[in-house]
Amino acid sequence: MEKVIYKNSYAVKTGPKRRTRKFIKLSLAYCVLAAFIVAAILPIVWIFTTSINASNTLLTTSLDIIPEKMTLNHYKNILFGPNSNFFLWLKNSIIVAGATTGLSLMLGTTAAYAFSRFRFKGRKTLLNIFLLLNAFPNILAIVAYYKIITTLNLVNTLIGLVIVYTGGQLVFTIWNLKGYFDTLPYEIEEAALIDGASVLKIFTKIVLPLSRPAIAVTAMFSFMAGWNEYIFAMTFTTNKGIFTLPVGLWSLQNAGNYAQNWPLFAAGSLIVAVPVMIVFLLLQKSLISGLTLGSTK
Incomplete structure (x- = not known):
């Protein structure tokens, strides 16, 4: 059963259906924002892992974020x-x-x-x-x-x-x-x-x-x-x-x-x-x- 709350002379309905729709909208918005954040951070993470990679490789078939052999000699x-x-x-x-x-x-x-x-x-x-x-x-x-x-x-x-x-x-x-x-x-x-x-x-x-x-x-x-x-x-x-x-x-x-x-x-x-x-x-x-x-x- 929906409740009616009066705010500033306007009737606002609240109830399970309304809360569910609001939850779905917020979830979709957060998913989109999370996707954009991942798309922005992923290149930086990839460049960093490449910079500490001891082997001279830019691309790899491995899905590991951290390379097997790491070194800071490139920065040196x-x-x-x-x-x-x-x-x-x-x-x-x-x-x-x-x-x-x-x-x-x-x-x-x-x-x-x-x-x-x-x-x-x-x-x-x-x-x-x-x-x-x-x-x-x-x-x-x-x-x-x-x-x-x-x-x-x-x-x-x-x-x-x-x-x-x-x-x-x-x-x-x-x-x-x-x-x-x-x-x-x-x-x-x-x-x-x-x-x-x-x-x-x-x-x-x-x-x-x-x-x-x-x-x-x-x-x-x-x-x-x-x-x-x-x-x-x-x-x-x-x-x-x-x-x-x-x-x-x-x-x-x-x-x-x-x-x-x-x-x-x-x-x-x-x-x-x-x-x-x-x-x-x-x-x-x-x-x-x-x-x-x-x-x-």
Whole structure:
């Protein structure tokens, strides 16, 4: 027999059939989520087991997750091998990714605030141009980038890579932050203006603190763009002392160390992913709120 419970003037029926349907729906939802989680974790587990496999195999007919013979020598060879300059490449990647993130945020936040709050001639045209540029992959501009970097004599320099990566990220940064700035109530800024605050003070003391979630999301994407990028770094650098981690690991593979050693390649892939995981964990709360808050404000 179903019971009727009144909540907020609405009658809600509860009973065995309703509870059964709810249980089935929840079970199906959890099964789908579990399938997605397994699909996301399985490649990582496979790469890890490959990296500790003592035998030089990538695929096996065995269904065992843990290999029969395990070793950590692959990680040792990546970090301290005779042909590896891992820590130098790590330093270069940190410099490039960090500078790209900082420069993209500095230029992107100010430009996005201007597009959001001020009305000037050509504003809509510029926004449409940015949106059009974002529709094309950055690889199409590789020739133009190379000519600019060559003209500025910045080939084989970290500064050249930072300029290229920052230019490629600015469109996304401006559009992403501009959309978030649009959701902030302008009345707060008007009240600050009445109290005598300058535009710069309003931007730094009010707008930026309120926009931390969006800034965290933008910073994460900018960092990953500078950290994982391979094609531009390979094209604009030929000196091993300037290599970033993706190009450095490729140079080891090109030298023959990775050509037939998949466990070594898997170990290098996991090591490169660790800093990104650390950054994600540090920004986790801001990232989650930044991805969801814009739709509810």
